[in-house]
Amino acid sequence: MPGEATILHADLDAFYASVEQRDDPALRGRPVIVGGGVVLAASYEAKARGVRTAMGGRLARALCPQAVVVEPRMSAYSAASKAVFEVFRDTTPLVEGISIDEAFLDVGGLRRIAGSPVQIATRLRREVRDRVGLPITVGVARTKFLAKVASRVAKPDGLLLVAPERELAFLHPLPVELLWGVGPVTSGKLRERGIRTVGHVARLGEAALVSMLGQFAGRHLHALAHNKDPRRVVVGRRRGSMGAQRALGRSGRSPAEIDAILAGLVDRVTRRMRAADRAGRTVTLRLRFDDFSRATRSHTMPRETSQTQPILDAARRLLVTSRPMVESRGLTLVGISVGNLDGDGYLQLELPLSGCPRDRLDAALDEVRERYGSASVTRAALLRHGEGLAVPLLPD
DNA sequence: TCTGGGGTCCTAGGACCC
């Protein structure tokens, strides 16, 4: 008896483009591209012509000359997202936000007051449409992974239930690219060996996958292909870093210009940190060069802060140490991010600080390792996965 | 496909401590 499908994956369709079409009736039914330099979002009318997210603007316009190209309006998207998440939280308290436009919802235990998961999902879609004016797709399944794949398959403006008894029949014919964690690199390695579907992956032994892809990715894929995904919906996850970055174009900038841009980025990030009441310890400078190679340089401060000056000082020192690279390779992007926010999760939980038997902690870590197939589970990871709440931790 | 901005997570080596 496999249990019931109670996890919803709710995913707004072509989110930015849909907001534009909602706010400007003249755009409805027409191909819309958000973002000129690079496509941030494309309406389904534009996708039908081959336009894709992250595609260069020139190619996108060539594929779809009749498209209306609009500048992004981030504050409108952020407001729409907030409104949608209110609908989510009116549906169930168990909401885990994944990004600005998608979330997992656990509706287990709501059957008596709210109906079956499919009924709840149907109502959720209607409410998002009525209250916020946006189309949304919902996948319903027993696990997060299947719910996510279901919404992907059901897009746009759809609803799909993967019934527990037909999970493998649903999963195995799908292309490997639908597996979470399979991007261009992993997909290439698999396809090189003729592995094209999830079913093909499932026929491989774990050892073969590990030797092909490495410890974590191998175990992870093996588990997903065998429909093993024990992750629960976690409420109240907080981001672990905040950053800002800026592409510079090919023209080349003077050191003074770069310094001014850096100061602007640090100011942007620290404002956001203070608004969110977060402080961090690790400052990372992110650089990208003419040939698209990248580099990062980081520095961890003794104490966390959200003040502009110490973070800017650290960023400047990192930039100075990167000067040879910058001069020889041509800088095309500079970014800054502040991580280790609130100790990267260590301090986010209220934990009893005494009397934790070490073997209990180790047993919990082992269990998480087993369930996540991860060889490098740390206490931080344990907390991030939200699995360790019942395990008291000792301070070091 | 010639590339934006915001993130997450894993790997691996080195420093350091006991």
Added chain:
DNA sequence: TCTGGGGTCCTAGGACCC
């Protein structure tokens, strides 16, 4: 004098996601 294992933290890079 030469040598261990276990563990944490930091740094850098890479893959991936939306």
